[in-house]
Amino acid sequence: MRCVYNRLPVYTGDISGVASALYELGGLIVIHDPSGCNSTYNTHDEVRWYQEASRIYISGLKESDAIMGNDGKFIDDIVQVALDQHPKFIALANSPIPYLNATDFSAICKKLEETLDIPAFYIPTNAMHDYTHGIALAFKALASHLSFEDYVPTKKAINILGVTPLDYTPSDTTALFKDIFHDYEVLSIWARDTSLKELQRSTSANVNIVVSSSGLRLAQYFERTYHIPYVLGSPIGDFKYKIFKAIEEAISTGKSQNPLLHKEVSDEHIIIGDAIISHSLGNALYTSYKMITPLEESKRIIRTGDLVSKDEEEMEQALSEAQTIIGDPMYQVLTSTPITPLPHLAFSGRLYLKSMPNILKGGILDEFK
Amino acid sequence: MKMSLPISEANYPNPFTIGLEFNPPVHETWNIVHIGMQVPKSIQIYICADNCLRGVVMTAAEMNAMDRFIGITIEERDIFDGHLEEQMIETITYALNKRSSLPPVAIIFPVCLHKFLSVDLDYVYKKLRATFPTVVFVEAFMDPLSQKEGLAPDQRLRKVMYDSIQPLAQDDSIALLGSEVTHTYETSDLVAMAIDHHLKVRQLKDMDYQDFLNLGRAQMHICTYPAGDYGIQALSKRLHASYLYLSPCFDYKSIQEELDLFCDKLHISHLDHQAREEACDEAFSHLKDIIGQKAIAIDFVATPRPLNLARVLLEHGFNVTSVYLDTIFPEEKEDFLFLQKQFPALKLIPTIHANMRFEMGEGECLAIGPKAAYFENTRHFVNIIEGGGFFGYRGLISMLKAIEEAYYASKDPALIVPQKGLGCECLL
Numbered sequence: 001m002r003c004v005y006n007r008l009p010v011y012t013g014d015i016s017g018v019a020s021a022l023y024e025l026g027g028l029i030v031i032h033d034p035s036g037c038n039s040t041y042n043t044h045d046e047v048r049w050y051q052e053a054s055r056i057y058i059s060g061l062k063e064s065d066a067i068m069g070n071d072g073k074f075i076d077d078i079v080q081v082a083l084d085q086h087p088k089f090i091a092l093a094n095s096p097i098p099y100l101n102a103t104d105f106s107a108i109c110k111k112l113e114e115t116l117d118i119p120a121f122y123i124p125t126n127a128m129h130d131y132t133h134g135i136a137l138a139f140k141a142l143a144s145h146l147s148f149e150d151y152v153p154t155k156k157a158i159n160i161l162g163v164t165p166l167d168y169t170p171s172d173t174t175a176l177f178k179d180i181f182h183d184y185e186v187l188s189i190w191a192r193d194t195s196l197k198e199l200q201r202s203t204s205a206n207v208n209i210v211v212s213s214s215g216l217r218l219a220q221y222f223e224r225t226y227h228i229p230y231v232l233g234s235p236i237g238d239f240k241y242k243i244f245k246a247i248e249e250a251i252s253t254g255k256s257q258n259p260l261l262h263k264e265v266s267d268e269h270i271i272i273g274d275a276i277i278s279h280s281l282g283n284a285l286y287t288s289y290k291m292i293t294p295l296e297e298s299k300r301i302i303r304t305g306d307l308v309s310k311d312e313e314e315m316e317q318a319l320s321e322a323q324t325i326i327g328d329p330m331y332q333v334l335t336s337t338p339i340t341p342l343p344h345l346a347f348s349g350r351l352y353l354k355s356m357p358n359i360l361k362g363g364i365l366d367e368f369k
Numbered sequence: 370m371k372m373s374l375p376i377s378e379a380n381y382p383n384p385f386t387i388g389l390e391f392n393p394p395v396h397e398t399w400n401i402v403h404i405g406m407q408v409p410k411s412i413q414i415y416i417c418a419d420n421c422l423r424g425v426v427m428t429a430a431e432m433n434a435m436d437r438f439i440g441i442t443i444e445e446r447d448i449f450d451g452h453l454e455e456q457m458i459e460t461i462t463y464a465l466n467k468r469s470s471l472p473p474v475a476i477i478f479p480v481c482l483h484k485f486l487s488v489d490l491d492y493v494y495k496k497l498r499a500t501f502p503t504v505v506f507v508e509a510f511m512d513p514l515s516q517k518e519g520l521a522p523d524q525r526l527r528k529v530m531y532d533s534i535q536p537l538a539q540d541d542s543i544a545l546l547g548s549e550v551t552h553t554y555e556t557s558d559l560v561a562m563a564i565d566h567h568l569k570v571r572q573l574k575d576m577d578y579q580d581f582l583n584l585g586r587a588q589m590h591i592c593t594y595p596a597g598d599y600g601i602q603a604l605s606k607r608l609h610a611s612y613l614y615l616s617p618c619f620d621y622k623s624i625q626e627e628l629d630l631f632c633d634k635l636h637i638s639h640l641d642h643q644a645r646e647e648a649c650d651e652a653f654s655h656l657k658d659i660i661g662q663k664a665i666a667i668d669f670v671a672t673p674r675p676l677n678l679a680r681v682l683l684e685h686g687f688n689v690t691s692v693y694l695d696t697i698f699p700e701e702k703e704d705f706l707f708l709q710k711q712f713p714a715l716k717l718i719p720t721i722h723a724n725m726r727f728e729m730g731e732g733e734c735l736a737i738g739p740k741a742a743y744f745e746n747t748r749h750f751v752n753i754i755e756g757g758g759f760f761g762y763r764g765l766i767s768m769l770k771a772i773e774e775a776y777y778a779s780k781d782p783a784l785i786v787p788q789k790g791l792g793c794e795c796l797l
Contacts, residue, residue: 001463003447003456005422005440009430013420030389034481035513038392040424043789050394050783057389057723062517066485077388081723096418096482097514100448127420128444330430349427351796 007312007333011295012166012346014125016041017134017214018093020164022142023054025196028087030078032103033095034061037127044349045131047165055087066097071104075111082116088196090120091141093134099126121145131166131346132274132297135214139190140221142199148226151201156251157185159205159222161230162215163192166346167274170358180235180360181209184247190218207231207250209243213275213297219256229256232301234277237284237365258301264288265305270319272327273344275301281326281342281359285368292318292327326368328352340368372724373691377713381705382697389723395739397754397791398670399549401478401511401522402428406437406793407549408507408530409578411474414464415511416441416457421480425511432793437472439464443482453488458496465501473578474533476507476526481514505533520599527600536608537585542569543635544587546604547597549573550758550792558628558640558761559591559615566637584608589634593617594755595673595698616700617756618674619681619765621646628761645762652769653685660687660776664734666745668693668720671738672756676704678737678768683712690734691716693741718744735775737768739786748779754791 012020015037022029023046031037038058042049059074082090090112092105105122112120121141125134139161160177174193178186187205188198202208202222208230210219219230229250233243246257260279266288271278275291275298282289291302294310302308307318312334319325319335328344329352342359343352357364374384402425405413415425415438422440429438441460447453457479465471477497479490490508497506509526516522527547543563545552551574552560563570571580571587589611592601598614605612613634615627625642632639665687667675676697679689694717697705708715719725720740730745742750751771753759759767788795 001460003442003444004460004464005426005442006464006467007435009426009435010419010422010440010442013418013423015420016423035390035516036421036424038390039396040420040427042392042394043396043787044423044427050787053726055723055726057391057726060387060390060517060721061514063514064518066514073388081389084724085727096421096480097485100482100485125420126445127418128442130419333435349430351430353797 001313002311005312008330009347012045012131013127014129014131014134014137015093015095015127016045017131017166018091018123018125018138019056020046020131020166021135021138021191021214022091023048023056023191024052024194025142025191025199026088027055028078028082028085028090029054029056029093030059030090031057031093031095032059032061032074032098034058034097037095045166045346047169047345047350047353055081055085057081061097066101069101071108075108078112079115082112082118087118089142089145090116090118091123091138092120093123093125095125096127119145130296132212132214132295135162135164135166136217136297139215139218143218143221146200148203149200151187151204153185153187153204155185156183157187157205158247159187159202159208160189161208161210161218162212162276163189164214165192167212167214167277167344168192169345169353169356172358173360176358176360177211177235180240183244190215203228207247209233209247210276212277213295213301216297216300223256227254229254231256232258232260232276234280234359236277236280236359237362239280239284242283260301261303265290265303267318267321268323270322270325270327272325272331273342274298277359281368284365290318342368372722372728373716373718375713376705376708376715376717379709379717381702382699384697384717385695385719385722387695387719387722390721391723391726393720393725393740393743395670395743395786396789397739397752397786399754399790399793400428401425401509401526402438403432403790403793404523404526404549405476405509405530406432406434407573408474408476408533409576409581410472411476412437412439412472413476413478414439414441414461415478416443416460417478417480417482417511418443421511428789431789431796433796448482448486453483453486454493457488457493461497462500465504471501471504473503474505474507476509476530478509478511480510481512484510484512484515507532521596524596524599527597528603531584531600531604534582534585534604534608537583539588539610540569540586541567542571542587543589543591544571544584545591545593546573546584547592547601548594548755550753550755552758552760556758556760556763556767558763559593559631561763562628562632562637562640563635566635568635589613591615591631593760595700615760616674617672617760617764619678619768621649623677624761624765649762649765652766656769656773657686659773660735662688663776664688664690665772666691666693666734666736666741668736668738668741669695670740671751671753673698674701674704674756676701676708679715680704680708683708683715689715691718693718693720693738693744695719695721720744735772737772739782742782743786748781749775750780750782751775752780752785752791
């Protein structure tokens with residue numbers, strides 16, 4: 001049944017997605033929320049919180065302020081922290097109650113910019129969507145407020161879009177991406193181990209590589225606004241060669257490439273998770289497979305026969321015919337077929353942190369075969 | 370920017386102006402999921418937005434209790450269609466019917482959004498009770514929007530979680546409720562005195578459902594944690610039991626007053642206070658010989674009486690340098706005023722102020738409490754919450770022993786303090 005989670009957790013929410021996307025960029029991220037959003041995020045959805053400081057706060061909204069529309073306190077509190085901490089930008093995220101009472105975030109951002117002379121923008125979350133949606137909104141909002149700089153790359157240049165610890169948790173992820181794409185100059189990685197300065201060079205890239213569905217909207221924004229084509233896919237195993245080829249094709253034609261969806265669908269091999277990562281894995285491992293995703297931004301990256309669903313019964317039915325299943329271990333409650341574990345921070349949180357593989361390391365694929 | 374404030378310059382009850390809030394990675398305090406799971410065989414049902422559900426469902430997952438948890442998400446269409454009552458009834462009915470057997474108790478958590486939209490919860494509960502007459506539906510809330518100007522969700526839960534208990538013939542038992550830590554014979558004079566006078570002490574840890582229902586037999590309910598006072602007082606009234614709130618203080622005078630009150634209510638003989646005080650003096654002296662002038666920081670998570678503990682330690686010559694708190698509890702006012710006069714240099718430090726994000730100590734301190742451990746960046750800390758089950762002279766001596774253990778033992782706070790619900794099962 002829609003909306004009922006009898007056995008499974010929900011994925012990380014949109015607000016946490018925003019925080020994860022903008023974590024390392026030196027901005028002030030404020031969630032207009034009474035309590036809970038920040039705790040949930042930093043406990044279950046963020047592996048950097050203890051060791052690496054970031055300016056992510058909640059407003060601590062009170063009932064009387066929500067009812068009386070006391071936006072002045074919200075603004076004053078942000079101004080005070082901005083004056084103390086000198087952030088590079090301010091991003092405001094919404095939560096259910098300010099969403100319901102239609103708080104005018106755009107006006108608040110305008111007021112903040114006038115007062116502080118710091119870029120301020122609104123990310124229209126409402127807590128009712130998953131993290132892929134939140135990341136996508138955050139990246140697009142940031143990109144549309146960023147002043148891009150002209151940069152002359154030393155060789156063909158790429159940006160890698162859709163990298164946060166929620167999908168790519170191991171800390172050596174970005175080093176592996178750079179190693180895999182060593183024939184290209186990696187201008188930026190949205191958004192991990194990357195500075196705001198590096199992001200400002202993004203529009204000098206020849207191609208954007210979208211490695212999770214969270215990066216797709218940003219890629220489409222860059223394509224629409226700056227005519228940069230994109231390639232969908234994560235360089236997992238031998239599938240990376242298809243991506244290399246697609247990159248060259250994109251550069252020569254100026255057209256975006258999707259090498260993900262060419263294989264047949266079968267119920268024998270099932271992969272559950274983010275569409276781009278799952279399809280990349282499927283391409284690397286199987287001649288045919290089925291992808292199941294409950295994630296919002298993944299809905300547009302499917303074949304006929306793949307399943308987009310949050311419904312436990314529907315997923316259980318889809319898994320019933322499978323001989324091999326790759327997915328987060330928490331899905332095991334839906335099937336008696338042993339799941340090959342691919343822990344996903346955005347699903348099982350920190351439960352399997354100690355055993356989280358890095359799918360960008362080629363050898364790990366042997367475990368999935 | 371230094372956030373600490375000499376106590377001499379602090380205002381009661383709010384020493385700091387808190388605007389935007391930082392959430393430090395210290396999660397040992399029990400949340401509403403942990404608290405509710407103490408009701409044996411109960412299940413919990415949360416009806417909320419995805420982002421709000423994430424924290425509570427992962428709490429259940431980490432404490433290995435997913436089989437007692439149901440999440441129901443709210444989407445925009447549920448709000449705009451104005452069918453939140455029907456959505457609650459249909460989804461809860463569906464979820465309960467999916468279970469192999471019905472639970473005796475279902476704790477239901479609507480959220481701020483239901484309150485804000487004036488959802489007719491009376492109607493919802495009426496329908497659910499008619500459909501599932503054997504299930505006790507407990508009317509909880511997860512509404513943090515209200516907590517700064519009213520009861521917090523955990524305070525309300527500590528009242529309604531006992532709704533399935535009915536008054537029974539009272540026996541020779543007392544119940545220690547309202548907190549998530551367990552008092553033992555060794556750490557609490559309340560337990561020791563009760564047992565020494567052949568009274569059974571009922572606490573929630575490891576109860577089965579029948580034990581839980583038998584809380585209705587307790588002749589007296591005692592709460593030692595401020596956040597439990599509202600709930601346990603109401604429970605006592607409903608069950609016609611007597612009630613005592615006893616603050617977990619550390620100074621001899623207060624301990625004597627509280628224990629005498631406890632004895633008088635139970636009609637048992639008073640303790641020999643002088644002998645106990647002499648034992649405590651000896652323990653203070655022993656600890657002083659060991660830790661000398663080692664700097665000590667205390668937080669409000671470790672004990673609801675951090676200023677009282679600071680006062681007692683300072684009066685015995687210990688080097689308490691700072692107390693971490695965001696507000697001063699009413700029962701600490703006298704200690705606050707005393708410390709302002711007698712120890713004006715004692716620092717008060719907030720924990721949720723935005724600028725605390727960038728405040729980390731050098732690790733030189735001994736901390737009492739997980740938040741102090743985090744902010745002081747120390748490997749030497751007393752890892753307790755809610756007073757640790759320490760009470761009276763035995764509690765004071767237990768605290769001094771815990772400080773000694775922390776002085777000698779080294780542990781990594783980064784591996785410990787982010788874990789949720791100290792004392793709960795934890796799969797991490």
